[in-house]
Amino acid sequence: MTSARANSETLSALDRPNSYIGKTVPRPNLDRLMQGRGLYVSDIELPRMAHVVFLRSPHAHAKINGIEASTAKQMPGVIAVVSGRELSTVITPWVGVLSHLKGLKSAPQSAIAVDRVCWQGEAVAAVVASSRAQAEDAAELVSIEYEELDAVTDMRTALDPATAVIHASLGDNLAFERNHDAGAVDQAFAESDEVVEADFVFGRHTGVTLEPRAVVADWNAAEARLTIYQGTQAPHMVQNIAALHLGLKESQVRVVCKDVGGSFGIKVHIYADEMATYALSKLLRRPVKFVADRVESFNTDIHARDHRCKGKIGVNRDGTITAFEIDDLTGIGPYSMYPRTSAIEANQVVNLVGGPYATRNYRARARVVFQNKNVMCQYRAVGHPIACSVTEGLVDLAAMKIGMDPIEIRRRNLISDNAYPCASPSGLRFEQLSHHAALAKLIGMMDYDALRAEQVALRTRNIHRGIGIASFIEVTNPSAAFYGVGGAKISSQDGVAVRLDAQGSVICQTSITEQGQGSESLTAQIVGSVLGVSMDRVRVILGDTDNTPYGGGTWASRGAGIGGEAALQATKVLRKNILDVAAAILQAAPGELDIVNNAVVNAVDSTPRIELSELARIVYFRPDTLPPGIQAELMATRHFVPREYPFAFTNGVQASWLEVDIDTGFIKLLKHWVVEDCGTIINPQLVDEQIRGGVVQGLGAALFEKCVYDERGQLTNANMADYLVPMSGEMPDIDVGHVVSPTMESELGAKGAGEAGTAGAAAAVTNAVNDALRPFGTIITEIPLTPQVVLTALGRI
Amino acid sequence: MPIVWAGEVTPKMKASAFAYARATSVANALELLTAHGEKAKVLSGGQSLLPAMNLRLIAPELVVDISELAELRGVVVKGGVLTIGALTRHVDLLKSPEIAAHAPLLRDAVTHVAHPAIRNRGTIGGSLAQADPASELPACMLTLGATIVVCGPSGERRIAANQFFAGIYETALTPQELLVAVELPVIPKSSTHFFHEFARRHGDYAIVGLAAQALVKDGQFADLRLGFFAVGDRPLLAKSAGKLVDVAVTPAVLAEASSALNDELDPLEDQQATPTMRRHLAKVLLTRCVSSLLARPDLCTGASA
């Protein structure tokens, strides 16, 4: 590891002996999950629990003329068949807008469609029965009469006057537009030696979590309380929204989130069918379970990307990049998602393009349009893969144009490592990035010159390999600037409570959540290290609005940086409180004592003084023996939110080495490298696996994943045979390296690492494919890079 | 082959109610099939049947489970004939020394069928009865000149492989019949083979595939059988192979065979490829196959159909 900047002057709470920080330690929840003792929503069975199956529209856009359910209602086990209108007596509609995204508009959306459906897959009625199979049997007997309406499917023509307007009340199909102009773009292009343009096309894709979305909602009329068991990334957000639309107080809603089988941003939103499930429980006064099946997941889990972006770059012969310009268009389905909205991705694209580079000239336009397709919203690395692919694709095209090596052009244009703090032309503030250190490290890891020589040698044997480089920045640790300022009740702060139990073990309640990334582990590592107890003595409780402090949860690469700092600060207080009591018991000064290996010791020579278990015994059972006036506080709570910077930006660079079979169009990924800088690394293995997992998701987008819609708005590949997720057999080895520039905003110094892999992987692959195809004079700027796309570009078919 | 969704998106993950019978013998199975006809479905490995039932694409009233019938499992070589029982699993083909010795093409083919978990249950009988046009084993049966042995109410029928496959998921089997075994002539010692398919990911059904068996003498083909799959509604034993037999294969000869092959193909469109792309890939496969079997790398260089 290269340390770009040393942390602080003195030893911090993290550098104590036996610290777990920076160590690969096994995750405390592993055994439980490996032994099948996880508790996913699908595992939950409650007395009198009913199952709901949603009838979903087969049409992209249609009027609902009638729902005939009398036969279905007679079927064995059927409890109710409920329409959107009937459900609207218990739940109100919503509009997915935020005030800081100026001009963003959307129409009211209902839990179940009323009168009209706006995408194939929108729920039209709910069949509730005693078992899932009975609900499916009855669903087959409900007949719904539709009258098809014109479907808006092509984002390119969505704004044409001739195209139908999906929501008449909105006037047009434009949901959001943002324009940005910085520096002197026209002049820069006019004065550039070369100007290169390209159109970039990104396939719509989705998250494909192993565990589908699932909810058990349990309305307890006697308590007037709703308990929601749900695999969500943001329990307090769910609590707020459910209460708001069911006419309850937040105190009447408890959200419990046990184990979650993958989320990737898919489970950070509020979906109409989830709202319907809460409402059905209230309506029917019994627990109701909803588990999406796979086809349903493809049709209703948010989709993402689906951008068409025109890009332009100016460059001088000495390699200086003079300006970037983009015009981005994206289609988001018929509604802006709730409550985070569907304008964030396009907004991020505008924010991030050109971000790693020094040029001050940047102009951007982004337009977000409505369509009759499934809703789109934030998915891992929101906007980053688009921005990175456009930026890095343009940089490579510029390099090609002036005959410069792709590494060299980056060396000449990446913001210098000494230039911080500084801001990007789109106004993003950077505290400390390390582009050059990262690039230097990457070149060493991949042995760039040797690869180039190998590439040349293989060309003579008709083997076409390519190298692709992609530098990137990543938004992590968001402050209230992300959602709070726009009026969304999505907390940007997180809280942690730690307490010593009566045998000297520690119970830690945190508001961040765990979906497999290791939140539980990193929290225990921090608490154990700061307090001086072994990790096996730390139990972490997460995912329960009744039993954790209030906070945002885990998304936007914020768990470690924000929740981790809250854990650190809370534990420091607990440590001080323990040492105060110990000092009283031992008749010493607190400053002379320390806690090491579960015991209070002398700070100077580590002589054991009193075990924590003994201290706890005295505090809890013999407080009468403590000196007068001493009231021990063996529980401490702290909250944290970054205040100086709206986001803690991280940076990194990726490289791909691959081979293109020019006869078949197949691409074989040979190797992938990532160097990234997430500041303090709490658990190297967790960070590396986050990076690798993220890369794999980016490689999926690059080569495989795409939701294919036909011109009538039908999703034609909504199954695991036709929608190709990346699988291990096709994945290359992924080498991960780090540069460490801790953030000074927190004592912990950690920034996020959850999305860096996804941000740059597709860009690296696309650049590598174009590098491999150089002798054939063709450039591809569309993903996924399927054999069909490659063969077409090569003119073979 | 991908499942075709006609707008249908209402959730289906539990099969419709059905009755279940575990057959105690082939005779018992045949009785049940005779009694219930089209309303019954045979269950072997369940790797194609059960997903289709859970998705409610089919809803049999009775499932006749034959998977316990030991008499239908195993590989035997006798008198120049290799007999493979219908319940022989994909994994058994992969591990069987008899298959390795007498039909190594099958062993190579099976490595491309799905993933280990599916190969542990899926059977050769189920695969042939399923008759997925993108499936590996049906094409191998054509290449190897197999005879499909079938039992029905009126006794045994022996059907040549090239008469067995009748279309997408369609075969010469009637609902009352059970596929019990396949018989393959033991290949001559000097015979060689080539198996390759283009699939987007390991274990996926092929976009285009080729199972070839050949006799090469003095640098020429004395015999060449080319079983293509995923190039039409059923596997294809290419007649154009004839153009490569008993001649010195030059780029021109190969090009002629390739163009003849093009005329024989009738590829379908699906999510992974257009018919044009399938034709192109089939020709690439032909070139690579010939080049590999004749050990002539020169035929491949620059020769991309």
Ligand SMILES: Cc1cc2nc3c(=O)[nH]c(=O)nc-3n(C[C@H](O)[C@H](O)[C@H](O)COP(=O)(O)OP(=O)(O)OC[C@H]3O[C@@H](n4cnc5c(N)ncnc54)[C@H](O)[C@@H]3O)c2cc1C
């Ligand atoms: C994820 C996945 C990937 C797959 N990939 C591939 C692949 O790449 N290539 C490939 O070839 N296959 C693939 N398969 C299918 C697999 O090979 C199946 O095993 C095979 O198609 C069917 O065999 P089975 O024994 O499971 O048959 P079953 O599912 O039990 O039955 C299939 C059909 O055949 C009928 N049937 C079964 N046995 C008999 C019999 N003895 N007589 C008459 N009718 C019978 C059944 O009634 C049913 O209609 C895949 C399956 C899955 C789930």
